[in-house]
Amino acid sequence: MKIGIVCYPTFGGSGVVATELGLELSKRGHNIHFITYNQPVRLELLGNNVHYHEVNVPEYPLFHYQPYELALSSKLVDMVKLHKIEILHVHYAIPHAYAAYMAQKMLQEDGIYIPFVTTLHGTDITLVGSHPFYKPAVTFSINKSNAVTAVSESLREDTLRLFDIKNDIKVITNFIDLNKFDHTFTDCQRGMMATEDEKIITHISNFRPVKRILDIIKTFYNIQKTIPAKLMMVGEGPEREPAERLCRKLGITDNVVFFGNSNEIDRILCFSDLFLLLSETESFGLSALEAMASGVPVISSNTGGIPEVNEQGFSGFLSEVGNVEEMSKNAIKILQDETTLKQFKNNAKEQARKFDIANIVPQYEAIYEETLRNC
Template sequence: MTRKLKIGITCYPTLGGSGVVATELGKLLAERGHEIHFITHSIPFRLGHFNKNIFFHEVEINDYYVFRYPPYDLSLASKMAQVAKMQELDLLHVHYAVPHAVCAYLAKQMIGDGFKTVTTLHGTDITVLAQDESLKDLIRLAINQSDAVTTVSNDLMRETRELLDITKPIDLTYNFVDKRVYYPRDAASLRADFVQPHEKVLMHISNFRPVKRVSDVVEVFAKVQERVPSKLLLVGEGPELSKIQWKIRQMGLEDRVHFLGKQEDVAQVISVADLLLLPSEKESFGLVALEAMACGVPTIGSTAGGIPELVTHGETGFLAPIGDVEAMAGFAVRLLKDAKLYDQFKRACIFRARHEFCDGRITAQYEQIYYRVLGIEAELEEPVCSE
């Protein structure tokens, strides 16, 4: 029997898809018998219920008076090394290049003796931060000094190689969702709070940053609701929110758009929707589209980044070039008006989410990477990816 591992995980614990995926991965690994140690500044918000194999180590920042800014990065690196030694960790798995992969590199130097680190790149750590000349060399160093590197899409892998001239092997490990949480929910009562029985629900979930093109969401919805009675539900908050609220008032759509703010139970909320709108100009993977897919909700989106690897055009949704709101609206109307076609898409969404992005299979991929970097031959159970 292959021995179980002691794994340190560092991620952003309070926001973003990278933290969600890292936390869910840690929980699944713990269920498989591994000992998981989260090393972050606060408890990951998705950590949930107690598990005997999960531990949390808080990073405390030394606010010494000579520091202009508290040195979180150095405190994190020091804590990583401390936990690794005290808990006799086998390896560290860090999510996001800056500062986590850099801190893991420093921790490796402190620990010595061939300690191993794995880095998962999630998106803006490459597509945005790696384009900053002041950070590029630092990110390249952290990646090259990692014992394994993974990306959440082929598109992100390509961009990582091109931007940073990375030649070392990179593993593709797609994001996933826990199928025990993400499945079509009965949301009839919640849906009735927003729409009449004959109306459809379009939804957008994001952090309302410019790259999400929420203005395009409103444009698409405006065209759809002229042909199909419908409402738009906007979930999340961010810098573009007030601008979008103004645009909706200018277009006279106030009575057809509802702002739901941040929501914790995404699976329940997304089950209210008939379609998800994701017209982003940058999207390394598009976790929200996978969450929607698992709940049986097709996506109308752009061809940006890794979205085409997730959403199969003409089967689980429709994709159009970035900014082509006319085409996106046309696709949405087509799906909403054809009940038979919509049902086909819904079933295809659930099947694809549970098989191509199976949580068990992707967790096993990470396990294989861990054992590989540790030089341990492993016999892993075949994951169950059933409907």
């Protein structure tokens, strides 16, 4: 199939999922066209089957906001015609499904019908989409999609609760290419980050308030009182500065490394012993899955889709949002001795296998085929 993929090309999980999906589909013989405003961060390999088309949005001083949706829908029209794309897969209802619908209508004027599949990732539904300003547009874009998928059962339920949805929503969970996280590094170079007796704890996100970054710092503060440890903070976002301030206040700056954004997540996870994901809400928690695939157990909140990913007492522990005391105790429980830690590391890897890319991508192929058959 010739498939157009539209996503946010940033470090967020939805961009990663869209990119990995496109790459895997290309390996399975499909022709993939990424259409977005920047080359997706994990899209390193362009080739015969993988193409990238940039959406240009020229700055025009008259406009306070540049009309990205218009530029995107126009680009979709051009690319569908030029490359004979058969189906679009858009990640995020807003603005991508909205733009895809406009492209579909414009192409119909030329006698071309392009169906589109929308995948919901969370923020568009739980945080932004349910805001009254956006709600009509999100509801409309979901209802006009030829097929809709959600990355967890929890997100599916949230969508049906918050919006008046007439479509079926199929759950296709996020996935992981286990080979990419099955460390081929002969040495994780752990010694660069910590001493022999120290444990390494990691958090990766875009440091938005929803990630409860200060809870991460507080939990680490509690852990390091009992177990010598270092904290790796990977990512960039608005909560980084308050987090650095809290580290100074608690006197732990020497034990906390702020990396900024990184393309070497696999390397960082390779030397990690424990992963923290304490978000207020999370439709799935792809970073937790990446950690588990690297054999890193997870301490998480029990919100949204996280319980579908992290299994209580097996791949880690889950607590109520904000229950830093319990999260700290559970972290210490995992890290307290080498035998327990090793068991949790093995379990984490085993849990990640449930999300093997090889089982999930065919589900998307089936959706594309069914959508094409029905139109």
